[in-house]
Amino acid sequence: NAGVMQNPRHLVRRRGQEARLRCSPMKGHSHVYWYRQLPEEGLKFMVYLQKENIIDESGMPKERFSAEFPKEGPSILRIQQVVRGDSAAYFCASSPTAEGPPEAFFGQGTRLTVV
């Protein structure tokens, strides 16, 4: 049973480009959470999605950031027109229930570097 899979593991983008981060939840999980981790800081909640629905996007910047979790396929976190401040590690977690990310169900993260 594969864990939460994120790709790519590392992504380099120039300022102004788009970044697309993918998260495949564990099999049978229909709840996905995205977190951002800046260097030397903890994880900050961005968005919580269920299949085809955004439940809570209160932690996601209103501009340039969007997330989706289609009926088929991985969840996508999209950052348009990236800026240097977007450089961070982005983690995805999945759960089978709505009780928040349970133990061990985090992906390895995507490290975005904006140059």
Place this chain on the structure above:
Amino acid sequence: SQQGEEDPQALSIQEGENATMNCSYKTSINNLQWYRQNSGRGLVHLILIRSNEREKHSGRLRVTLDTSKKSSSLLITASRAADTASYFCATLSTGGFKTIFGAGTRLFVKA
């Protein structure tokens, strides 16, 4: 601000010593979890303690929870160099669905 706040921010000890990290939070919680993150890696879940539990053990780990003080502690006994990592507490608020993380404690265990 973040729900969970760990202290100390950094801790340096010798191999074999015990390491204690503390976490404070602000609202009522459903559960509190501790995670480890090795440099540049993902999160590894260590232990979950529910709001109606006061203490939990897992191997060399001991977690306590004091809901009256809204605080938790993680004790690692007989530390090893491989325990060097950042440790985060994370809380799930009562009735909520967002697990909120603190900024973490960076533990250095010197061989």
